[in-house]
Amino acid sequence: xxxxxxxxxxxxxxxxxxxxxxxxxxxxxxxxxxxxxxxxxxxxxxxxxxxxxxxxxxxxxxxxxxxxxxxxxxxxxxxxxxxxxxxx
Amino acid sequence: xxxxxxxxxxxxxxxxxxxxxxxxxxxxxxxxxxxxxxxxxxxxxxxxxxxxxxxxxxxxxxxxxxxxxxxxxxxxxxxxxxxxxxxxxxxxxxxxxxxxxxxxxxxxxxxxxxxxxxxxxxxxxxxxxxxxxxxxxxxxxxxxxxxxxxxxxxxxxxxxxxxxxxxxxxxxxxxxxxxxxxxxxxxxxxxxxxxxxxxxxxxxxxxxxxxxxxxxxxxxxxxxxxxxxxxxxxxxxxxxxxxxxxxxxxxxxxxxxxxxxxxxxxxxxxxxxxxxxxxxxxxxxxxxxxxxxxxxxxxxxxxxxxxxxxxxxxxxxxxxxxxxxxxxxxxxxxxxxxxxxxxxxxxxxxxxxxxxxxxxxxxxxxxxxxxxxxxxxxxxxxxxxxxxxxxxxxxxxxxxxxxxxxxxxxxxxxxxxxxxxxxxxxxxxxxxxxxxxxxxxxxxxxxxxxxxxxxxxxxxxxxxxxxxxxxxxxxxxxxxxxxxxxxxxxxxxxxxxxxxxxxxxxxxxxxxxxxxxxxxxxx
Numbered sequence: 001x002x003x004x005x006x007x008x009x010x011x012x013x014x015x016x017x018x019x020x021x022x023x024x025x026x027x028x029x030x031x032x033x034x035x036x037x038x039x040x041x042x043x044x045x046x047x048x049x050x051x052x053x054x055x056x057x058x059x060x061x062x063x064x065x066x067x068x069x070x071x072x073x074x075x076x077x078x079x080x081x082x083x084x085x086x087x088x
Numbered sequence: 089x090x091x092x093x094x095x096x097x098x099x100x101x102x103x104x105x106x107x108x109x110x111x112x113x114x115x116x117x118x119x120x121x122x123x124x125x126x127x128x129x130x131x132x133x134x135x136x137x138x139x140x141x142x143x144x145x146x147x148x149x150x151x152x153x154x155x156x157x158x159x160x161x162x163x164x165x166x167x168x169x170x171x172x173x174x175x176x177x178x179x180x181x182x183x184x185x186x187x188x189x190x191x192x193x194x195x196x197x198x199x200x201x202x203x204x205x206x207x208x209x210x211x212x213x214x215x216x217x218x219x220x221x222x223x224x225x226x227x228x229x230x231x232x233x234x235x236x237x238x239x240x241x242x243x244x245x246x247x248x249x250x251x252x253x254x255x256x257x258x259x260x261x262x263x264x265x266x267x268x269x270x271x272x273x274x275x276x277x278x279x280x281x282x283x284x285x286x287x288x289x290x291x292x293x294x295x296x297x298x299x300x301x302x303x304x305x306x307x308x309x310x311x312x313x314x315x316x317x318x319x320x321x322x323x324x325x326x327x328x329x330x331x332x333x334x335x336x337x338x339x340x341x342x343x344x345x346x347x348x349x350x351x352x353x354x355x356x357x358x359x360x361x362x363x364x365x366x367x368x369x370x371x372x373x374x375x376x377x378x379x380x381x382x383x384x385x386x387x388x389x390x391x392x393x394x395x396x397x398x399x400x401x402x403x404x405x406x407x408x409x410x411x412x413x414x415x416x417x418x419x420x421x422x423x424x425x426x427x428x429x430x431x432x433x434x435x436x437x438x439x440x441x442x443x444x445x446x447x448x449x450x451x452x453x454x455x456x457x458x459x460x461x462x463x464x465x466x467x468x469x470x471x472x473x474x475x476x477x478x479x480x481x482x483x484x485x486x487x488x489x490x491x492x493x494x495x496x497x498x499x500x501x502x503x504x505x506x507x508x509x510x511x512x513x514x515x516x517x518x519x520x521x522x523x524x525x526x527x528x529x530x531x532x533x534x535x536x537x538x539x540x541x542x543x544x545x546x547x548x549x550x551x552x553x554x555x556x557x558x559x560x561x562x563x564x565x566x567x568x569x570x571x572x573x574x575x576x577x578x579x580x581x582x583x584x585x586x587x588x589x590x591x592x593x594x595x596x597x598x599x600x601x602x603x604x605x606x607x608x609x610x611x
């Protein structure tokens with residue numbers, strides 16, 4: 001994981017983050033997207049009607065995505081002001 | 089009645105006990121210490137404080153009522169809160185570094201610095217304080233309802249209102265005296281009770297254990313009408329759902345309480361870590377609460393009164409003791425929200441409205457004014473809470489305030505991520521956007537049918553954005569202003585250490601600087 005995190009370029013990390021946020025944004029905010037799941041009961045996933053699962057999934061996707069981003073930034077040493085300054 | 093009121097009393101005394109314990113530990117008396125706790129807090133404290141200021145007590149009443157009365161409708165709160173809190177992650181580095189470098193205390197402080205304009209700072213502060221006010225009043229009135237339930241209906245609404253307001257006013261003595269430090273310490277305890285305990289109870293109920301009146305299995309069979317998104321048939325247009333969530337997303341960082349959490353954090357790491365934890369706590373809590381609400385749509389007593397559904401369900405599940413717990417969870421959430429609102433309003437009045445450019449007030453003066461403002465704010469809210477009880481127009485004011493506060497987003501987001509724009513466009517955009525949003529919301533409190541059910545706030549935002557861009561296109565930036573903005577953004581490119589109060593210039597981290605506290609310190 002550490003090697004993978006360090007092999008990424010800042011541009012690829014930024015692009016990935018923006019794409020993740022944009023995907024969730026579109027899925028919950030774009031009228032054709034949310035209207036397409038309105039009223040959908042099936043498939044029932046984990047006991048949840050699909051439209052309910054859809055909104056929980058989107059929230060979880062963003063939460064997990066940002067947690068992974070945090071982990072990547074942590075492994076790259078980009079979160080500690082002192083270490084960045086010292087060039088560690 | 090005795091059990092519920094007894095549990096409330098025990099909870100209240102623990103909160104007071106925490107405040108006294110914290111007060112003994114408070115070290116310095118600088119305004120930075122008072123306003124943002126000396127920028128000393130780690131991720132869990134910031135996260136819980138954020139969650140406390142995010143979900144008011146009415147989450148268990150109004151939002152729960154949406155899920156229990158209209159099904160999927162309630163989940164719009166999950167969508168906007170997740171996306172909104174997530175935004176904090178992306179602006180954490182810049183906002184925190186500017187805060188630390190320039191000793192910023194509040195969101196208007198940042199806007200004033202970014203646009204080099206006292207007018208922008210005052211306008212954004214006034215909008216924020218006005219927007220928060222109706223929610224404090226509504227929170228106080230909700231406490232009246234709460235004590236009515238806690239007394240088993242034996243206290244009249246009027247008596248319950250007096251008790252509820254008295255309890256929260258007394259609580260503010262410590263909020264005013266101690267500022268952010270006392271707030272954050274109690275937020276942790278209040279949050280565990282409000283969001284942790286309710287989540288645990290919700291999960292147990294969803295498993296169908298014991299005499300649970302609901303279970304997860306009921307969700308798969310609820311009538312289809314509860315699965316339909318507003319705008320898919322019915323009276324709303326197709327853009328209503330978009331308007332609700334979009335306003336929530338961009339409003340997330342416009343609320344003064346939300347943004348101030350960035351400045352209480354000890355580091356960029358703490359802000360980012362707290363963001364992921366806020367999403368975890370908030371997402372799990374709210375999801376469970378909404379699932380409980382949706383599963384309860386088939387319970388007749390809940391269908392008859394969806395907004396009282398949380399109390400009804402817990403009474404059916406566990407009788408007196410669980411009703412007592414239900415009351416305590418709502419009380420804890422309400423208290424956390426009111427505390428945060430009062431604190432940040434007083435802070436902004438002192439720091440951003442009273443303080444004038446070129447005449448900086450001393451830390452002592454700022455602290456006194458902030459305390460006086462909090463007391464005045466609370467006094468005014470108390471009077472309005474009494475006089476407007478049972479007035480539906482107050483709810484309208486709260487709706488307007490939400491559409492109003494998002495007008496800060498144009499200069500805030502564009503100012504943070506783009507070097508363009510100027511102070512004239514920022515100020516004029518907020519003023520015109522707020523006027524349009526208020527007027528439109530007054531005439532169309534819920535939605536504007538002719539615009540596909542968009543809300544007044546969205547129309548105001550569009551006006552706001554156009555004004556911001558047009559003024560910039562016409563006036564541009566002078567050479568001096570361009571250079572100033574470039575330097576401002578340059579500061580955000582470099583690691584920055586926290587400053588004490590009254591330091592105006594950015595100071596970059598010196599190698600091995602021993603002033604830098606542990607990045608992961610909790611306190």
